[in-house]
Amino acid sequence: MEKPKPLSVITLEDDASYTETLKLLLEANGQYQVVQSFRNPVHFLCQLPNLVAEVFLLDVNLPKLSGVQCVSEVRREHPTSRILILTVHDSDAMVLDAFLGGADGYLLKDESLENVHLAIQEAVRGGAPMSASIARKVVRLLGQLKDQGSSPDPQELSEPSVVEKLLTSREYEILILLSKGDRYKDIAAKLHVTVDTVKTHIRHIYEKLHVRNKAEAVARLLS
Amino acid sequence: MEKPKPLSVITLEDDASYTETLKLLLEANGQYQVVQSFRNPVHFLCQLPNLVAEVFLLDVNLPKLSGVQCVSEVRREHPTSRILILTVHDSDAMVLDAFLGGADGYLLKDESLENVHLAIQEAVRGGAPMSASIARKVVRLLGQLKDQGSSPDPQELSEPSVVEKLLTSREYEILILLSKGDRYKDIAAKLHVTVDTVKTHIRHIYEKLHVRNKAEAVARLLS
């Protein structure tokens, strides 16, 4: 049982020597390959759409950008990659930002390099590795958010979403039918109009939502 | 560096043989002492105020009592003890219940006994040990609770995981990409496979979810 392909890793870390240490560690046994290392978060974000990696290892200690902003950028561009935060910061806001942005794990730099290695493995396996203190924080935050959310809520499903406001009622109606799996001809039959009319409506939906097909439109509707 | 006092552990577990196994494991190296083992949750709760232990190891598979009820009882009586859930159940509701009730960690029984041992150590050290799949769930729940601070309904929350469990990881991955508006060729490029392969995966997704096209599949995913 050998590993034909090392997992590709991209790092973002402003400390050059730590970057080097990480690279050495990760590549030591051929399990990972650090294909690119960024020091400058802006460069990183600019290159983001062109990057390809299974694992992103990020220090969110960024001068200007917020952590959540950065992480969610990465997540949006690379929905299937694993994103691990590796930083010295452990504020509630930072941790919450990271996970809400879509991070898979959060490690503190006082973690041993051995543990960093293990954490990456766990993330790739589908886990959510965290340093012990971070894990407790997450659990606590979970409880806090829950408490906040339970009181002032009329429990309305018909909450006027962004999508609903943007589209006309006809367009919204059609989008709903799309999400149920109806094809153009099905919708046309249900609404007693022609397929061309349905097409026109759907074209308008795409323009307004800035999407390119049914799947993305439905995702927007239900997001 | 010897251990003068083993940590006291109390277990609640209705499978007698598993209880025995746990006891043997934990006491093997003198690090822990299982001071009491309960089979019956009612007896356990009745005795609760009289119990003394540093660690509670609980199976929340209880016939009558809800998990959160049980855990929060223990937490109220023993605010400084460590509470670990060790069970086969991994529903969103169960996990949420456990942590909101005050659990420190959550392990699935398919975890190796070795890992159970490590998890207890981590809990005692102040961590929040979780099985990998549980950790991911917690992170996801965190995001969901934040998104709609309004409707933290366990029924609702457990819905997306149905899809996630039904599909293979590859299929799930592809479905995610579909929801982002990617076409077959886009997905093929990102995953480094041919378009035909993507088609095959998508056909399987449709069969498993009983849907007929991208839009309906994405709707099911995001339900």
Place this chain on the structure above:
DNA sequence: GAGGAAGTCACCCATTTGGGTGATGCTTCA
């Protein structure tokens, strides 16, 4: 009464999608 948004319909054309069938290699598990 002009202008604009919304809803309706039509035609053309290329691309995408879905469905069928079949096949290979690799694990896992009984």
Place this chain on the structure above:
DNA sequence: TGAAGCATCACCCAAATGGGTGACTTCCTC
């Protein structure tokens, strides 16, 4: 060892989709 599941690829073909352009009506508003 054999079955089953998974991931991969291929070929064929019909249906569905998307993009472009243009046009007609109604209703509302300025």
